[in-house]
């Protein structure tokens with residue numbers, strides 16, 4: 001785990017997509033690519049492709065995340081911020097604890113995306 005060569009993020013930032021709407025969103029409004037932590041030296045895999053729903057990547061099941069961390073609930077608003085489970089970077093999105101349906105949101109322009117599938121990295 002201390003080998004820094006294994007810590008290089010396989011994803012690229014949102015800003016590197018010339019046409020994010022076409023490249024990042026599937027026809028049925030899901031995330032087209034695997035999603036990673038925004039930090040270049042962290043390689044935490046957050047969300048598999050085709051799970052989150054636009055306009056933020058919206059999930060209704062916490063178990064749909066590959067990896068995610070949470071900050072403590074803010075009492076006043078019932079909001080829990082989502083952070084990277086590996087490096088604690090964030091917030092990457094939020095979860096509202098006081099609505100009837102569970103919802104989790106990831107900021108689409110903040111996380112990194114893995115452009116092509118590399119069979120060797122699907123561990």
Ligand SMILES: [Zn+2]
Nearest residue numbers: 037042084087
């Ligand atoms: Zn991270």
